[in-house]
Amino acid sequence: MVVNQEKTHVKVGVLALQGAFIEHIHTMSSIAEVTEAIPVRTKEQLDSVDALIIPGGESTAMALIAERCGMLEPLREFVRRKPTWGTCAGMILLADEASKTKKGGQQLLGGLHISVNRNQFGSQRESFETNLHMPEVLGSDEPFHAVFIRAPIITELKSDDVKVLGKLGNQIGDNSAETIVAVQQGHLMATAFHPELTRDDRLHRYFVRIALEHKI
Numbered sequence: 001m002v003v004n005q006e007k008t009h010v011k012v013g014v015l016a017l018q019g020a021f022i023e024h025i026h027t028m029s030s031i032a033e034v035t036e037a038i039p040v041r042t043k044e045q046l047d048s049v050d051a052l053i054i055p056g057g058e059s060t061a062m063a064l065i066a067e068r069c070g071m072l073e074p075l076r077e078f079v080r081r082k083p084t085w086g087t088c089a090g091m092i093l094l095a096d097e098a099s100k101t102k103k104g105g106q107q108l109l110g111g112l113h114i115s116v117n118r119n120q121f122g123s124q125r126e127s128f129e130t131n132l133h134m135p136e137v138l139g140s141d142e143p144f145h146a147v148f149i150r151a152p153i154i155t156e157l158k159s160d161d162v163k164v165l166g167k168l169g170n171q172i173g174d175n176s177a178e179t180i181v182a183v184q185q186g187h188l189m190a191t192a193f194h195p196e197l198t199r200d201d202r203l204h205r206y207f208v209r210i211a212l213e214h215k216i
């Protein structure tokens with residue numbers, strides 16, 4: 001079989017061990033440059049995709065399931081080389097460091113040089129929606145309607161390679177750091193919110209551009 005190396009189309013996988021993966025598959029399936037969007041549960045499925053989305057859900061549960069089904073190492077290897085986008089819990093898993101993990105630590109995939117604070121917004125504001133201005137990413141001043149559900153934030157950028165894509169307008173929560181909610185580091189992207197829950201597919205399209213640029 002000849003592998004399609006052309007950088008015009010990509011096959012996208014969505015990690016489907018736990019969490020909100022169906023919506024990402026639907027959105028990705030409607031993008032012209034995406035040949036196929038599939039749920040990923042096994043190493044074989046992972047090996048077959050050019051790019052991966054790690055969805056929102058519960059990062060501790062997702063890590064535990066990944067560990068039990070032998071997917072932690074294959075995932076770690078994947079994210080070092082291939083385009084990956086973590087949303088919410090997925091962002092936590094991609095981070096090099098996460099706070100508020102249970103004693104003994106939560107398994108992370110790492111690779112994205114950031115620290116995150118889990119459940120930043122506390123109980124009163126577990127979920128909220130807000131408009132984000134991300135003109136560089138979205139190509140226009142029209143804001144992105146972002147849905148935050150028990151969301152983490154990025155508390156520290158640990159490398160100059162990490163580019164901030166989006167911040168909240170106001171400081172929220174108990175952390176004095178800037179409230180950074182979207183970043184990119186070369187082939188890796190992370191958002192603290194759930195872009196798959198709105199009809200706006202501009203962030204999915206942006207990730208497809210990253211995936212095409214970094215296709216190997």
Ligand SMILES: NC(=O)CC[C@H](N)C(=O)O
Nearest residue numbers: 056057058059088089150
């Ligand atoms: N919506 C989400 O993905 C929530 C993330 C969850 N609070 C976690 O810590 O993993």
